[in-house]
């Protein structure tokens with residue numbers, strides 16, 4: 001017999017969803033509980049009913065709750081090897097295809113870009129591989145406005161740049177106080193934009209590559225399928241999808257993509 005004790009959690013989740021506009025029903029229940037438990041522990045609050053009351057009485061807490069749910073961990077060239085395959089195999093293939101259609105514009109989407117390390121890594125790889133006069137357009141989106149603000153400033157500490165070789169740091173960054181700031185680069189345009197993967201349609205169409213790494217792990221199957229269908233529709237024919245190393249495509253999505261590198265989680269639109 002299953003005893004269903006309502007501990008106030010579903011009500012709390014509905015409340016945060018309604019107030020923030022983020023469709024939290026798309027996130028895994030166990031993940032949400034873990035994150036909210038952490039926040040309650042910090043505040044010394046013992047149960048979800050008390051936390052709901054706390055939210056009602058403290059308007060600033062909604063922002064904290066959302067921050068708790070959106071984990072922002074990221075780094076330049078995260079996991080290294082997917083970016084090597086991107087640079088050495090994917091970009092040259094895209095370049096050859098574009099040449100045939102006499103285009104010199106490549107378009108990328110870094111979906112859930114956090115503090116910007118991912119879109120800047122994409123830009124650096126592209127600049128290193130593509131001819132100088134080609135245009136690189138990158139949409140970098142996230143639900144977290146604080147992240148986007150910092151990402152668009154493009155300022156990073158020496159430690160944050162440790163995955164990049166010194167000549168690359170020198171080429172693409174300039175000193176800014178004790179930190180380093182991304183240089184303004186000709187023919188590279190990064191647009192930072194707030195976007196919720198659970199509720200909004202794709203930011204644009206005809207992308208050559210969509211990167212969506214390390215956010216799908218937080219979503220339930222239904223939400224993953226919805227989002228991956230959106231990515232499918234936002235990619236050009238033959239475009240690529242790159243997901244996180246620990247992530248997998250749900251069964252019903254697998255027929256839409258062929259694996260290019262199963263190990264690096266790189267797929268091509270069928």
Ligand SMILES: C[S@@+](CC[C@H](N)C(=O)[O-])C[C@H]1O[C@@H](n2cnc3c(N)ncnc32)[C@H](O)[C@@H]1O
Nearest residue numbers: 070072074112114143144196197198213214215
């Ligand atoms: C762990 S970071 C991943 C960053 C980067 N893609 C990487 O792999 O290093 C997850 C990001 O997903 C964002 N996020 C969480 N839920 C989201 C949603 N519904 N829509 C868009 N972004 C979301 C968070 O704000 C966070 O910046």
